[in-house]
Amino acid sequence: MSILIRSAHKVIGLPHGAVGHDLDILIEGDRIAAIGKDLAVEPARQSSMVVLDGRQRLVFPGLVNAHAHSNESFEQGLSQRLPLELWRLRTYAAAPALTEQDYYLRALFFGVASLRAGVTTIQDDVINLGFTPASVDGACRAYRDLGLRAWVTTSVGDRGLAESHAFLQLDDGASRAISAEAQMALFFRNRERWHGAENGRIQINLGPRGPQRCSPALLAQIGEAAERTGCAVHMHVLETRGQAVMAQQEYGRSAIAHLQDIGLTTPRLTINHGIWLTDADIDMLASNGCRVTHNPSSNLKLGSGLCRLRDLLSAGIKVGLGTxxxxxxxxxxxxxxxxxxALLHSIQSPDYERWISAQEALQMATVGGAATGLHDGNQGVIGTGFKADIILLDRHHPGFIPLNDPVAQLAFSASSDAVQSAIVDGRLVMHERRLTMLDETEALGVIAEAAERWRRDVAPATLAGAADLTPAMAASYHRSIEAFETETWARPLRSRRY
Incomplete structure (x- = not known):
């Protein structure tokens, strides 16, 4: 397929951060073939070419959601005023196994909402505590049907709830029934089935659920598999104070130092959240080319803390953004x-030179996100030879009036309904707010019925099971906070809490 965007009012995300005006963009296959004014196209080719009028459009690179869990898609609004340790009981600890169709509908719901907000790539760390093919098969089918680019993880972890939390007194030995070898076999099965499907749009990565949830033997196998396949590894690391305490109790050192000893700190590793990092941790991540995803909305709601974002960027670490x-x-x-x-980190320092700019935030949502999927130099830029992942926004949306600075206004003023069209891998998957790959009304009707059945028939028992575990987890949480606030090793971290 060939697509020609004619006379785009402004093009943001050109190489070297340039902004163009009244430019044509020619897409051939899955790549951007040419950019310039009044591009000449042979008349014979125009009849088979999709031509988009760009005169009232702002053209941006497609956004990359570098960290998401589509399996949680029916649970928005379910929990509040809970730290991660207590929240996860309501979502995972007592939840029944999901079917492939469950995973499909949840990923489809997440994908539709993402596409409408200008996302063209999703790094989906789809959690599957049953360690079956259902999660990856369901999610990949959904992203295939939507035409989205998706990097989907096989989630792994062989340590139970009690042994992955400091001070938690709980008998949960049954949760360790799936061996590390069986989990790695599932990863290779998923990779053989899906990796490289849909012209390479779908890729399979590894998603260890955190160093505290993986034995050293499993972490070593993850490192070997990543080395052999070249896949990305996305891992939750130091998201909470409790995880920092657990690392000190378990290893006598930081979780990052533990991962480095095992050999996992390579450019293939992306750590999710990374809030409670020491200076030495940041140096280790930078020197080994590791990446980080920043997830400010989740961090705020769970009270996890504020990521040291400026310090990460100053160290040269590539950072992506996630929901x-x-x-x-x-x-x-x-x-x-x-x-x-672009707003949150201004409260971390009165030195306004260290505040995060709108341009930096957009870079993290495009180029930085691409880097976390090991697609440096391939996505996130509107340049000749780059993947054709592009969004077109309404220049007359209220958030862009008057048009002073399109990047700043994307960050501070515009809402997601400004996104009019989306191109993924050279294919027009949304045009004038209408999805082109499936019937959105029909799909959302099926999703809504499934979500309501889950809310009515499944959620009550899940929440009741979580309530049974809550007293023990609350006691563990409070003891962890006390340890963090009193232990000498945590003093440098406490001094940087804001």
Missing amino acids: DGLATSDTADMQLIVRLT
């Missing part, structure tokens, strides 16, 4: 995440 799951962020809107990123 996290709908059970914590309650949104798939990446424009909101760009806004939070």
Whole structure:
């Protein structure tokens, strides 16, 4: 397929951060073939070419959601005023196994909302505590049907609830029934089935659920598999104070130092959240080329803390942005995440030179996100030879009036309904707010019925099971906070809490 965007009012995200005016963009196949004014196209080719009028459009690179959990998509609005340790009981600890169709509908729901907000790539850390093919098969089918680019993880973890939390007194030995070898076999099965499907749009990565939830033997196998396949590894690391305490209790050092000893700190590793990092941790991540995803909405709602974002960027670490799951962020809107990123970190320092700019936030939502999927130099830029992942926004949307600075206004003023069209891998998957790959009304009707059945028939028992575990987890949480506030090793971290 060939697509020609004629006379785009402004093009944002050109190489070297340039902004163009009245430019044509020619797309051939899955790549941007040419950019310039009044591009000449042979008349014979025009009859088979999709031509988009760009005169009233602002053209941006498609946004990359670098960290999400589509399996949580029916749980927005379910929980509030809970830290991660207590929140996850309501979402995971007592939840029944989901079917492939469950995963499909949840990923489809998340994908539709994402596409409407200008997201063209989703890094989906789809959690599957049953360790079956259902999660990856369901999610990949959904993204295939939508035409989205998706990097989907096989989630792994062989340590139970009690042994992955400091001070938690709980008998949960049954949760360790699936061996590390069986989990890695599932990863290779998923990779053989899906990796490279749909012209490479779908890729399969590894998603260890956190160093505290993986034995050293499993982490070593993850490192070997990543080395052999070249896949990305996305892992939750140091999201909460409790996880920092657990690392000190378990390893006598930071979780990052533990991962480095095992050999996992390579450019293939992306750590999700990374809030409670020491200076030495940041140095280790930078020197080894590791990446980070920043998830401000989730971090705020769970009270996890503020990421040291400026320090990460100053160290040269590539950072992507993510929404996290709908059970914590309650949104798939990446424009909101760009806004939070550009606003939130101004309170960390009175030195305004260290504040995060709108341009930096957009870079993290495009180029930085691409880097977390190991697609540096391939996505996130509107340049000749780059993947054709592009969104077109209404220049007359109220958020862009008057048009002073399109990047700043994307971050601070516009809402996601400004996104009019989306091109993924050279294919027009949304045109004038209408999805082109499926019947959105029909799909959302099926999704709504499934979501209501879950809310009515499944959620009550899940929440009741979580309530049984809550007293023990609350006691563990409070003891962890006390340890963090009193232990000598945590003093440098406590001094940087804001």
